[in-house]
Every structure is written in structure tokens, then in C-alpha cells.
Amino acid sequence: MIHYKFSCSNPSSQFLEIELSLDCKANEHIFLQLPAWRAGRYQLANYAQNIRRFRIKDAQEENVLFEKASKDRWEFQTTESGKVTVCYEYWAGKMDAGSAWADEEQIYVNLINCCFEVSGRSEEEIEVSLDLPKFPELVSTLLPNGASRWKARDFQMLADSTILAAKSITHWKYQIESTLFHIWIHGEVHFDQQLILNRFKSFSRKLIADFGEFPELEYHFIFQLLPYAHYHGVEHRRGTIITFGPAESLIDPNQMEELLGISCHELYHGWNVCRIRPQELLPYDFSKETYTRTGLILEGITTYMGDLYLLKSDVYDLPTYLKHLEKIIARESSNFGWKNYNILESSYDLWLDGYVPGIPDRKVSIYTRGALLALGIDILLIKNGSSLSEVMKLLWEKFGKPFIGYHWEDFESLIFGSFSDPTEIQRYFSDFVYGYQDLFPQLKSLLGEIGLELNEKNGEDRLLHNWGIRTNKEGQITQIHPDSKAYSSLMRNDRILGYSEHDTPSLNLKIDRLGRELPIEIPFETGKFFPEFKLEIAEKTALRETWGK
Ligand SMILES: [Zn+2]
CATH class of the missing domain: 2.60.40.3650 (Immunoglobulin-like)
Known part of the structure; x- marks a missing residue:
């Protein structure tokens, strides 16, 4: 012993x-x-x-x-x-x-x-x-x-x-089917017990209904509600730990949505990752790096489903769901890592720089790029009479329940096998999953299929939207759009001392580059850089009904 x-x-x-x-x-x-x-x-x-x-x-x-x-x-x-x-x-x-x-x-x-x-x-x-x-x-x-x-x-x-x-510790519990769910809270509670229990019951019930069963008889949501700002969750087979703060902020419904979002995400991991796991991570070898290309499945699908199940279970209404999807879209729209590394390569390199910003536009996020890729896959599946939820249920039955690892190819063939004609999904995979294409035009058209419009508009910040230059509060350049003319003359970390775009069609800047004061002229351009994306609800379609149900 x-x-x-x-x-x-x-x-x-x-x-x-x-x-x-x-x-x-x-x-x-x-x-x-x-x-x-x-x-x-x-x-x-x-x-x-x-x-x-x-x-x-x-x-x-x-x-x-x-x-x-x-x-x-x-x-x-x-x-x-x-x-x-x-x-x-x-x-x-x-x-x-x-x-x-x-x-x-x-x-x-x-x-x-x-x-x-x-x-x-x-x-x-x-x-x-x-x-x-x-x-x-x-x-x-x-x-x-x-x-x-x-x-x-x-x-x-x-x-x-x-x-x-x-x-x-505050302790509440609820039962869904054969599983007893515990909610343990360390820290101050600034929300209503019954309201929270009802919401947790709703998304737990819907997830269990769609997967057909929950893998465990007991599950513990353990919350550390902290007096300072924090947001983190970790999945376990028999529970999840969620650190969140400030605890007081949970009076605000927007903050409560964040807590519900992370809770539903972690519960989804109860199936996906804790049980539906790639072969290379089963069992875990904690003594050294274990490389996997399956980040799209591990975190992309979980990020997408974590929010989607709040909509499917009526915890979120559609405008609330779209508000959270807009945040993911906003994060993705300012990252051009997809031009250089696809999601499989980025997943493999998590061990290298997966949790730091790293050099500009080198890689994609398995979370946000993964979630948008999953959304596209889901809409394509729904158009063909299936859904990503159904494919994940198949993965659960074939690999998660018997607890045998899957290979990337198993996932791909379950997806492709759900299409009577797989041409469209194969092209989607070769362009956006394996390839280096811009997902946004495709996403716009797919969202249209479920009666949602993805519109873009340029905000007030002309440096950002017209010239492709993003600065922080101190005037230091944090990002330059790779397709902008500014990309050829400005450098990241240059500090803008002043600029004028009134006298000439060009942009004249005075910058501080590591102690040297330099004049920079950027030739005229009518850029539409870093647009703000807004999701609008258009006419309801039959596909939207199926997608959100
Ligand atoms: Zn996760």
C-alpha cells in the first residue's frame, strides 16, 4: 500500500x-x-x-x-x-x-x-x-x-x-439521472442559490441527454471564489476546479455568464479529454512532454460546445450566446497566425510556446481558432442531417466509454462519414484545418445558413483601422497589420511621439525607436484593417432551429 x-x-x-x-x-x-x-x-x-x-x-x-x-x-x-x-x-x-x-x-x-x-x-x-x-x-x-x-x-x-x-465551505448539490453533482464554494457567495442550481441543472441535463449518459456517478464543481480578479478552470474525471474572481463581481449578470461559461466548458471535458482522449495521452505520461495534434478536438470543440450548451439548455438566450461568440471572433480576427501554422501544428507546439503570446502571428489558438473551426464543422454537419454533438456522441461510444484512445484519423473519418457527399467538408478541412486559408469569408457564409449575419465595421481609431497600427495607452506599437503599408516601415515597440495625416495623403509620424527619434512617412492607403465584427440575428432558418436545440 x-x-x-x-x-x-x-x-x-x-x-x-x-x-x-x-x-x-x-x-x-x-x-x-x-x-x-x-x-x-x-x-x-x-x-x-x-x-x-x-x-x-x-x-x-x-x-x-x-x-x-x-x-x-x-x-x-x-x-x-x-x-x-x-x-x-x-x-x-x-x-x-x-x-x-x-x-x-x-x-x-x-x-x-x-x-x-x-x-x-x-x-x-x-x-x-x-x-x-x-x-x-x-x-x-x-x-x-x-x-x-x-x-x-x-x-x-x-x-x-x-x-x-x-x-x-458552502455546499449545494443536485441530481441528474444517476449522477450526484456537488457544488463546493470556498469564498464569498454573492448570488442566489436556487438560480445557480437551476442553471447548472439545465446545462448538465442537456449534456447528459445528448451524450446519453454521464461517465461518473459523482461529480464535484469546486469553486475558489477569490477577492481579486481571476479566471481559470481545470478538468478532472470526477470534478473540476474553477478559480474565479473577484467574488463580489458575480452580482453582475455578465460576470455570472463567464462563470457559467467556464463551468459548462469544464463539465464538457468530463466526456471530452477526461474520457474521449487521444491515444498519445492515454495514459498520461507526466514525466515528459507528450505531443498531440488534436488541440482542435481537446479545446476547440470544448470551447465551442461549452457556450453552445448554455444556448441549447436555455441558460443563454440567442443574443447572450452571440455576445460571447463575438468575443471569440474578436480575438481570432486580430491574429494572423493561421497564415503560418495550422491548428495541428499549433497544437503540437503547445509545449514550445502554447501559453505565451510568442512572436507575431506564428501560431493559432487551439481555443479560439479551434472553437470557430468547430462552429463551421457543426454547421456543415447540420446541413447534412447530422451535428457535431452527434459525432461527439459517437466518439464517446467508440472511444470514451471503453476508454481507448482515438487517433486524429478516427475523428476525421467519423466527421467525413457523416456526409453523403463529403466534398464540401473535405475542402473545409484542407483549406482551414490543414491549410492556411482565411476562415472568415467561409464563416460568414456558414453563419448565413443558420440565419446569422457577421458584419464588420471600422471604429473610431484611424491609426488602427485605416493604417493597421495598434498601440497601447503609452503610444507604443503592439501590433502592425501584416498587409498594411506601415508593416514596411514601423516596428513593434516603436513609440509614437506624434503624427499628422492632414496636410498630405500620407501619414507622417514621429517615433521613438529605442532612444532614436525618427520621422516615418507611410504612403496613402484606404485600409480596412482590424474591423470590429458584430453578429446580427437575421431571419430564422430551419437550420438555426436544429443548431440551437
Ligand atoms: Zn478546456
Whole structure:
């Protein structure tokens, strides 16, 4: 049996004291592998940076010698058989949905941050106990196993779990079909319980109806409602952690929509990613980078469906849904990464620069580009008598439910197979999924099929819309449209000291380029750069009825 015990004698230090005990044979060679990343974030996190005071003791309390075999791998050899205890401290000083935090109110740990995989024993059951008497309210996505105790069936389950021990937690619950859903809230509650429960029930019920079943009998929404601005969610098989703030802002219906959006997104992951998972991520190998090209499915479809199911379940009305879709469109419309890297290449490179802005227009976002690609695929499917929801249900039945990994080709052939004549969808994939074409003209025409107009207009900012120059409040250039004339003479980070476009048809600027003052003249152009996109509701079509239902 592998056992983890957590305590925290000084929460304000933010160091957790962790003891890992395991029974070993005589002369056994043990490797302890700490995860280098976590599910849902395809980027090295190097949790070993947060570990200190690592010691190993045998059953007689004698020190056991150990060595590091890599930055996050430790090894040791036993002499006699018996219990060995590995003691270390973990710094719980990062509050987000995938990390760990300690203060006078709570001890909160995502176990993947700080629990070792014992090589060769990944399938063994693991028990977790807490010695945190000052924090009596306990929540975990693990399986309960007595007072302050839980268990994980194996390391994959342990690494997929969270523990929250706090002085006080708000707890509500609701049941849909055979699943009991819990809502746990740490932090201030500034909204009505019944209103929230009704909305959560609506989108949960609709998702379960469309997939046919929910993978788990119990599911925990664990909210950290913080006093400062925050927005983050992480999916787990038996629940989700959502950090959101400021808690007070949830009085505002717009902010509540954001919270509902992230909640529905994470619940969708309960099927897609937690169970419907590409073969390369099943099981997760947390010791090193695991490359996948399936970002469109992992996050694009989930981002699209997370919002769409709020519409389908009547939590959002159509104007509210479109307001959120406009935000995705706005983010996509100012990124030209699609000219250089398609979504498969961008997905593969998540490990390189997936979570930073990176160099200009190098890559696309698997979230926003992925969501718009998914919207296009959905409309094409609906035109052909199917839908993306139906294809995802097929993926659930063929791969998610039996929990066998899919390949990209399986997804593609399920989509193509839903068309009597796949010519149109094949062209869509070759232009926009595999290719480097501008999605917007196609999106406009597809939205028209469901009675929605995507209109563009230029706003007041002439530097931006006429000349293609985006600046921040300090006048520093943050982006130059690659098709603008300005792209040939201005540089990112130039600071505009002044400009005039009155005397001549050209634009005359004075700029500061790293301490040098330079005059720049940009020849006349009638650009229509960075338009603002607005979605308008046109005449209702039969396809829109099907799409939103
Ligand atoms: Zn997600």
C-alpha cells in the first residue's frame, strides 16, 4: 500500500509537510517520479522547483541514502524489507485551478503537483490522509475512505485529484439521472442559490441527454471564489476546479455568464479529454512532454460546445450566446497566425510556446481558432442531417466509454462519414484545418445558413483601422497589420511621439525607436484593417432551429 499524509504546521509559510510511505522489499531499487506537467496544460511546469527538505527514513527511523536521477526523479535502494517513509516539504504558493495554496483559511492541493509516481507500482491503490485539524471542512475528488481519508485506485486517479481543506465551505448539490453533482464554494457567495442550481441543472441535463449518459456517478464543481480578479478552470474525471474572481463581481449578470461559461466548458471535458482522449495521452505520461495534434478536438470543440450548451439548455438566450461568440471572433480576427501554422501544428507546439503570446502571428489558438473551426464543422454537419454533438456522441461510444484512445484519423473519418457527399467538408478541412486559408469569408457564409449575419465595421481609431497600427495607452506599437503599408516601415515597440495625416495623403509620424527619434512617412492607403465584427440575428432558418436545440 502506498500512503500519502499531508499536514501543515505553519500555513503562513505556505509549506506543506508531506509523507509518502510505502512497503519495500530488501534490496529494492525504487524510483520516484514527480510529474513535470499536469493534464489540461500541455507545458512543462517542473513542480520539483517547489520541493525542499527531501529525506528518506527506513522503519528504524534511519536515514536512507538517495540520489537524483533527473530534475524530477529520485532513486534509492533499501537494505532490509519494511516500511520506508519519504518526507518532504512542498510550497503551496500558487493560486490557480491547477496548483496548490495554503493560508490561514485553507489548504488546497492539486495532487499532481506534489505526489510521486512510484515506478513499477503505478497500478497500486494509494491512500491519502490529512492531518489538518484547523481546517475541518474537507472536499476531494478522490474516493472517500474514512474520516480525513481518501483513496485513489491508481496513480492516474491520484494525479487527477484535488483536496481542499478549509475553515468553511458552502455546499449545494443536485441530481441528474444517476449522477450526484456537488457544488463546493470556498469564498464569498454573492448570488442566489436556487438560480445557480437551476442553471447548472439545465446545462448538465442537456449534456447528459445528448451524450446519453454521464461517465461518473459523482461529480464535484469546486469553486475558489477569490477577492481579486481571476479566471481559470481545470478538468478532472470526477470534478473540476474553477478559480474565479473577484467574488463580489458575480452580482453582475455578465460576470455570472463567464462563470457559467467556464463551468459548462469544464463539465464538457468530463466526456471530452477526461474520457474521449487521444491515444498519445492515454495514459498520461507526466514525466515528459507528450505531443498531440488534436488541440482542435481537446479545446476547440470544448470551447465551442461549452457556450453552445448554455444556448441549447436555455441558460443563454440567442443574443447572450452571440455576445460571447463575438468575443471569440474578436480575438481570432486580430491574429494572423493561421497564415503560418495550422491548428495541428499549433497544437503540437503547445509545449514550445502554447501559453505565451510568442512572436507575431506564428501560431493559432487551439481555443479560439479551434472553437470557430468547430462552429463551421457543426454547421456543415447540420446541413447534412447530422451535428457535431452527434459525432461527439459517437466518439464517446467508440472511444470514451471503453476508454481507448482515438487517433486524429478516427475523428476525421467519423466527421467525413457523416456526409453523403463529403466534398464540401473535405475542402473545409484542407483549406482551414490543414491549410492556411482565411476562415472568415467561409464563416460568414456558414453563419448565413443558420440565419446569422457577421458584419464588420471600422471604429473610431484611424491609426488602427485605416493604417493597421495598434498601440497601447503609452503610444507604443503592439501590433502592425501584416498587409498594411506601415508593416514596411514601423516596428513593434516603436513609440509614437506624434503624427499628422492632414496636410498630405500620407501619414507622417514621429517615433521613438529605442532612444532614436525618427520621422516615418507611410504612403496613402484606404485600409480596412482590424474591423470590429458584430453578429446580427437575421431571419430564422430551419437550420438555426436544429443548431440551437
Ligand atoms: Zn478546456
